[in-house]
Amino acid sequence: RGKKKEEETRTPACACNGSCCTSEAKEITDSCCGAANDGICCIKVLGSGCKSCHALLESAKEAIKTMGVSVEVEYVTDMQRIMEYGVMSMPALVVNENVVSMGKVLKPVEVENLLHRLGF
Template sequence: MNIKVLGTGCPKCKTLEKVTRDAVREMGITADIEKVEDIAKIINYGVMRTPALVINETVVASGRIPSISEIKELITKNK
């Protein structure tokens, strides 16, 4: 599973990365989590508001920080 956190390094982006890592750890799954800060790469996903969460190359959330339970649900739905 490939998970990307898109954001330029703002506090909300860092929070989303932490919450995502916590959710993956709590689920006990293996996932490659990558932080993408390059604005051109972020725009290529069609994301206009950060932070954004991408699971297996699908944008599942943007412009907000989902809760840990919501991230777990998004991971389960997008395996």
């Protein structure tokens, strides 16, 4: 009586917006398409369509290009899909179905550094 049912929530790989040290960044091993153990299988930018969200999208695309990874960066604006990730602050960056940054516009070099800290 009085106890609430615990709900399952998605735990971000790193909710520090990329400001943690390497030892704190969790290496992503979950697989959304079977390629996660070898590398990045999918990258998504979650946003409402604002200037900041577009800026993160461009930064992510540039970082991927610089790294030589052939993955398309998906831009998700559907609020229902965004809510499924548990994101409350946008823009957000999702790598292999794990939220790795939210509420911050990362520069291309910051996205690249975050991906390297995550083991890519």
